Amino acid sequence: MTTKRYPAILPEFSDTALIETALRRGASRRQLIRWLSSAGMATAMASTIVASASRALAQTPQRGGRIRVASQTSSTADTVDPAKQNNQTDYTRCFTFYNGLTRLDQSLTPQPELAESFANERATVWTFKIRQGVKFHDGSPLTAVDVVYSLARHKDPKTGSAARALALPMEEITATGTHEVRIALASPNADLPVVLGTPHFLIIKDGTTDFSKAVGTGPYRCQEFMPGVKSIAVRNPDYWKSGRPYLDEIELIGIPDETARLNALLSGDVHVAASISPRLARRVQTASGYAVFETKAGGYNDVVMRKDADPSRNPDLVLALKHLQDREQMRSAVFQGYAVVANDQPIDPTNRFFFPGLAQRPFDPEKARFHLQRSGFANTPIPIHTMASSTMLDQAVLLQQAGQGIGMNIDVKRMPADGYWSNVWMKFPLTFGSINPRPSADVLFTLFFKSDSNWNESAWRSERFDQLLVTARAETDDARRRQMYGEMQTLVHNECGIGIPVFFSILDAHTTKLKGLRAIPTGGLMGYSYSENVWLES
Amino acid sequence: MLMLGMILRRVCGGLLTLLVVSVVVFVGASILPGDATEAILGQSASPEAVAGLRQALGLDLPAPERYLRWLAGLLTGDPGISLINRMPIGQLIGPRLTNSLFLAALTAAVAVPLALLLGVTSAIWRGTAYDRVTNITAVSLVSVPEFLLATIGVILFAVQLRWASAMATPVVDSLGGALRTLALPVLTLSFGIMAQMVRMTRAALLGVLDSSYIEMARLKGVRPARLVLRHALPNAAGPIANAVALNLSSLLGGVIIVEVIFSYPGLAKLAVDAVETRDMPLVQACAMIFCAAFMILVLAADLCSILSNPRLRVR
Numbered sequence: 001m002t003t004k005r006y007p008a009i010l011p012e013f014s015d016t017a018l019i020e021t022a023l024r025r026g027a028s029r030r031q032l033i034r035w036l037s038s039a040g041m042a043t044a045m046a047s048t049i050v051a052s053a054s055r056a057l058a059q060t061p062q063r064g065g066r067i068r069v070a071s072q073t074s075s076t077a078d079t080v081d082p083a084k085q086n087n088q089t090d091y092t093r094c095f096t097f098y099n100g101l102t103r104l105d106q107s108l109t110p111q112p113e114l115a116e117s118f119a120n121e122r123a124t125v126w127t128f129k130i131r132q133g134v135k136f137h138d139g140s141p142l143t144a145v146d147v148v149y150s151l152a153r154h155k156d157p158k159t160g161s162a163a164r165a166l167a168l169p170m171e172e173i174t175a176t177g178t179h180e181v182r183i184a185l186a187s188p189n190a191d192l193p194v195v196l197g198t199p200h201f202l203i204i205k206d207g208t209t210d211f212s213k214a215v216g217t218g219p220y221r222c223q224e225f226m227p228g229v230k231s232i233a234v235r236n237p238d239y240w241k242s243g244r245p246y247l248d249e250i251e252l253i254g255i256p257d258e259t260a261r262l263n264a265l266l267s268g269d270v271h272v273a274a275s276i277s278p279r280l281a282r283r284v285q286t287a288s289g290y291a292v293f294e295t296k297a298g299g300y301n302d303v304v305m306r307k308d309a310d311p312s313r314n315p316d317l318v319l320a321l322k323h324l325q326d327r328e329q330m331r332s333a334v335f336q337g338y339a340v341v342a343n344d345q346p347i348d349p350t351n352r353f354f355f356p357g358l359a360q361r362p363f364d365p366e367k368a369r370f371h372l373q374r375s376g377f378a379n380t381p382i383p384i385h386t387m388a389s390s391t392m393l394d395q396a397v398l399l400q401q402a403g404q405g406i407g408m409n410i411d412v413k414r415m416p417a418d419g420y421w422s423n424v425w426m427k428f429p430l431t432f433g434s435i436n437p438r439p440s441a442d443v444l445f446t447l448f449f450k451s452d453s454n455w456n457e458s459a460w461r462s463e464r465f466d467q468l469l470v471t472a473r474a475e476t477d478d479a480r481r482r483q484m485y486g487e488m489q490t491l492v493h494n495e496c497g498i499g500i501p502v503f504f505s506i507l508d509a510h511t512t513k514l515k516g517l518r519a520i521p522t523g524g525l526m527g528y529s530y531s532e533n534v535w536l537e538s
Numbered sequence: 539m540l541m542l543g544m545i546l547r548r549v550c551g552g553l554l555t556l557l558v559v560s561v562v563v564f565v566g567a568s569i570l571p572g573d574a575t576e577a578i579l580g581q582s583a584s585p586e587a588v589a590g591l592r593q594a595l596g597l598d599l600p601a602p603e604r605y606l607r608w609l610a611g612l613l614t615g616d617p618g619i620s621l622i623n624r625m626p627i628g629q630l631i632g633p634r635l636t637n638s639l640f641l642a643a644l645t646a647a648v649a650v651p652l653a654l655l656l657g658v659t660s661a662i663w664r665g666t667a668y669d670r671v672t673n674i675t676a677v678s679l680v681s682v683p684e685f686l687l688a689t690i691g692v693i694l695f696a697v698q699l700r701w702a703s704a705m706a707t708p709v710v711d712s713l714g715g716a717l718r719t720l721a722l723p724v725l726t727l728s729f730g731i732m733a734q735m736v737r738m739t740r741a742a743l744l745g746v747l748d749s750s751y752i753e754m755a756r757l758k759g760v761r762p763a764r765l766v767l768r769h770a771l772p773n774a775a776g777p778i779a780n781a782v783a784l785n786l787s788s789l790l791g792g793v794i795i796v797e798v799i800f801s802y803p804g805l806a807k808l809a810v811d812a813v814e815t816r817d818m819p820l821v822q823a824c825a826m827i828f829c830a831a832f833m834i835l836v837l838a839a840d841l842c843s844i845l846s847n848p849r850l851r852v853r
Contacts, residue, residue, distance in 0.1 A: 076622055077577065077622045165680070228808060
């Protein structure tokens with residue numbers, strides 16, 4: 001009705017907070033609506049505000065309760081050694097027991113965690129001030145020695161660290177005080193605090209070699225850990241973040257079969273079923289009492305067109321394929337809407353360095369036809385290798401169908417999942433790749449776009465890009481970095497042999513009783529750090 | 539005396555078989571591409587990192603030496619430690635083996651008596667509607683893949699009706715609790731192994747029931763129950779015992795699907811994990827257990843048939 005008169009009114013945070021306080025003091029709903037209406041606000045809008053404030057009040061965390069979480073992998077390789085973590089289950093488990101020096105927030109910006117503050121000289125020499133008064137689960141205090149040990153061990157090949165390549169540039173790691181650590185890098189890297197916020201660099205106690213139990217500074221203590229079976233985490237009453245965590249106990253188990261995992265949730269055996277596919281998300285939504293938690297993140301499937309092979313080295317064919325991606329259809333049909341449209345460059349909108357100024361390449365069959373004719377590959381079979389029964393195959397089939405309309409004859413080759421990444425991906429002129437979200441633009445660009453990288457998917461060589469990559473890494477001014485990363489995104493969009501149609505979300509299913517989940521785009525379940533943030537509604 | 543000699547011979551033969559199997563498994567697993575270091579390091583496996591870790595794990599030694607070291611360890615009662623998580627093999631296997639044995643024992647307790655009952659009754663009432671229904675049901679149930687049976691069971695009884703749990707746990711606190719958590723996996727497994735036992739019991743018993751001494755007994759006026767249980771069944775015990783043993787032996791290592799669907803922490807999943815991560819000591823230990831269990835069951839079946847049939851004892 002009268003809402004039209006106030007199209008732009010949205011409750012400011014302070015207003016909501018004010019009303020929340022009033023509600024807490026005992027004002028009734030009706031009183032508040034009357035009060036807001038008398039202030040000239042439409043009743044409909046007033047009730048929206050009151051409702052959202054009541055929701056916020058209901059969202060005040062509650063203490064207590066135990067939950068059971070089913071994640072997607074479980075094997076004897078399960079570990080609580082941060083260096084050896086191999087999959088998302090490990091990350092999820094380790095974040096319940098340990099903290100990092102930093103943590104990554106919603107825009108993947110590093111925030112202080114066990115490091116109270118950090119400073120740098122020309123992005124090369126970094127000083128981390130370690131938080132005072134933090135205790136390990138066995139009661140011993142956290143000092144610089146523990147931090148040095150935790151970081152330096154990654155460099156020793158005997159540790160078997162999965163993050164060794166990231167640790168090697170840390171040339172000197174020294175304790176310069178009881179609560180201060182100095183890290184000297186081989187070359188400048190403004191993203192060191194980002195790297196230190198990733199799961200492998202969680203902080204353990206000095207000298208730890210036995211990882212049959214986890215002793216960390218994290219929100220929960222490790223009561224039981226059986227690789228391939230389960231782990232039980234109990235609340236750490238001395239946690240340094242006061243008031244946290246909220247739950248008494250978390251049992252983490254692995255159910256690798258996706259349907260079985262979801263069934264366990266729907267039968268009430270577990271509270272969370274991590275990582276479910278968009279196909280099954282619908283089943284969760286139709287069941288009452290369960291919800292899908294969506295984390296918009298930077299993962300993508302891309303069509304990889306090698307610049308060092310025929311026919312994919314032909315720039316017109318590349319452009320034809322890029323214009324042939326019906327991004328909207330892929331978003332809705334392949335990912336059931338749990339995706340955002342991408343623009344043939346790998347930085348997604350959640351990233352703080354995403355460049356919104358880059359014009360969106362549309363689905364344009366006419367343009368695709370034009371480039372196809374120019375390339376001379378019209379009506380010749382063009383083989384694209386993709387993984388059987390995966391979303392990559394679904395995307396390839398949509399591309400094939402779009403191709404039929406313009407006389408492009410795409411031959412979709414279905415390859416088995418076993419050995420796909422070593423024998424198929426990048427090994428043929430046209431293949432499909434699937435890239436997991438990475439913590440920083442630098443890591444992503446370095447791994448998959450730098451000219452001499454092993455995983456430079458399309459064998460794209462650009463001197464300008466490589467130069468920008470090194471300069472941006474050394475740059476500590478965010479505005480200047482943003483400009484450089486913007487240019488790099490434009491370069492990839494225009495020149496690289498990669499077609500990225502959509503960024504897909506990470507989906508976790510949970511009971512609606514579990515509250516407090518907020519998306520952090522490094523991974524599912526709040527970038528694995530859900531444990532200290534969630535609570536159970538009684 | 540003869541019997542003791544036979545058992546001794548069989549045990550010695552069994553040990554020899556175990557030795558051969560351990561060599562075959564070791565060689566087979568070595569042929570698989572990749573090793574534990576690559577499983578640990580994953581995508582970050584650079585050549586130097588692999589070399590360093592290989593040395594730390596003792597994988598840089600030549601294969602025969604690694605095998606002999608493992609064998610020497612086993613003979614002194616130490617099956618080694620896992621390459622992947624550095625835990626003693628015994629500690630890893632212990633609880634999982636207990637779980638598997640527990641599930642196997644429960645399944646056997648349900649499936650074997652039921653199968654024998656159905657087999658015997660369908661043999662007695664040969665050709666009747668009961669016989670046909672029993673046979674068709676048994677064959678149909680064994681023809682449906684386990685994963686389908688289990689999944690349908692879960693969706694129906696756990697998700698929709700909420701009578702049972704979608705996950706099986708080896709903890710029994712009450713009868714109701716046990717029914718809730720274990721009924722579905724036990725039934726799924728029972729359906730899978732019962733068909734052969736039912737049909738074998740029926741066939742073996744029919745063969746005996748057709749023989750002339752049974753006809754003689756019948757003519758003498760022996761009551762049907764006594765005829766079957768006292769006169770016929772002991773002579774059919776050999777093949778029945780073997781069918782039972784063969785089916786039970788699959789309950790230890792061959793239940794991977796049920797373990798996965800019900801996320802039951804058993805030995806089969808452990809063995810698959812071990813192969814996937816190329817954790818040789820664990821692979822070896824699991825293979826030894828499966829092989830030993832198979833041989834023990836077959837030996838028990840043979841003993842059973844010898845005891846029930848005096849003619850076999852004097853051979």
